[in-house]
Amino acid sequence: MEIAKAVVIATTAPHDTPWPSMRSAPKALVPVANRPLIFHDLDQLSAAGVLETAIAIEPAGSAAMRSAIGDGSRWRMNVRFVECGPAPTLAQVLGGASGFIGREPVLVQHAGSLLRDRIHSHITAFAGERLDALALRLPGALELGAHDDGALDGSLLLSERAIEILAGDELRADPLSRVREGGGQVRVQEVDGCLPCLGPQELLLEANRRMLETLTPSIPHDSVLDSRVQGPVVIHPTAHVERSLVRGPAVIGPRARVIDAYVGPSTSIGADVVVEGAEVEYSIILPGACLAFVGTRIQESIIGRDAKVRRAFEPPSALRMALGDGAEVVLS
Known part of the structure; x- marks a missing residue:
């Protein structure tokens, strides 16, 4: 049961935490290591052999997302967009992408799920164990509230059976529990990574550090x-x-x-x-x-x-600032 399709949720989440320094763009387009967060997601999906990806977006950020990502050809995959309202449930995302998913297994994740692990090995395990749901769970994500919109605290690999169970569930329930209650086989795998889009702005610095550690040096x-x-x-x-x-x-x-x-x-x-x-x-x-x-x-x-x-050198000496809403200045 090889997975060739993915759904990336690039909408706001419940209890979304604004990022004061970057209010003008969708969070998924904020750069870490000088590349938008969602570009790192698409890199990972392409390396895992995913051929088609649907990106769930909100109307407010639609133009920016479509312009930045295009048709996905730079990742050697086909990308399409599914418009959703803010903070959709997992059922709403799966329902909106039902025409794309069809009757195939799918990988679902939030934008900015920056995993250190290679996804393909988990796709292989998902198929080999004949699972209906395999959650790749990121450490600390539950504390950030990821469980509030269906425990998507990393990536979620779903069989056709699991999709049928979850697509009719309008509650923000734990999808693994729902699949298990429906008779499906479920497993959780802890993985190394981070999920900055579901937390405060400071998590971007950790995401940036992680991505920079993968750099191949290049000095002209x-x-x-x-x-x-x-x-x-x-x-x-x-x-x-x-x-x-x-x-x-x-x-x-x-x-x-x-x-x-x-x-x-x-x-x-x-x-x-x-x-x-x-x-x-x-x-x-x-x-x-x-x-x-x-x-x-x-x-x-x-x-x-x-x-x-x-720094201005003319006297008198003073702090002069023009700060937007939610800005923070720490002098130490």
Whole structure:
């Protein structure tokens, strides 16, 4: 029973936690390691041999999701979109995707299910054991409330029988219990990974660290002048690094400029970012942001698109800030 189809739920979840630094885009499109979260999902699914994927999206983010992902050809799979309301139940997602699923087994997961394990080995186990449901459960996800929308705290492999049982259940019940009550064979497998979309913004930093640890170093020498690069680092050919120390794992995106700076481990520098006379580590700096002569190291931070953090040298000395709703500033 090989699985060739997947459904990725890229909608908001019950009790959704907003991310103040990234209100303008669906969570699934927020980058970790300089790539949108859902791109990492599609990488994993493609590597597992999935040929077709349906992505459940909300109308508010539909245009952005469709534009970013396209038809899925870059992952050598066919991608289609299924529009749902906010925080759909698992039954609603399966019902909305019923025409896509047909009478086949399917893999269902939330966007941003960043597993360290290779999914294909679990698909093989699912088939070999003739299971109706196999839950790939992420540590700590239940504490984030994943159980509230059907225990999708990782990935869920479902047989045709399990889909029939769950498609008629409009309650937010544990799908494994429902399948077991319907006479299906069920197993839970603990896997290593994280699920940032179901938690607070700080989980993105952990997701970013995990993805950066998988980097294959790439350092174009023409982009690096009078600088030291240590550990696994990816620097885009159009980036410019001068008189700086970059200590990986880290990634520096297209047209970024890092001058007289320190970029420490677990840091993603997005496209068109400027880091000048500043130090940053364990952080995500989104495209277009600028860090200049800050005067203290920035760490455990997420700097939003086109944001500016800089030091002005003219007197009087003071903090001057323009902060949006939900923003947080910690001085230490």
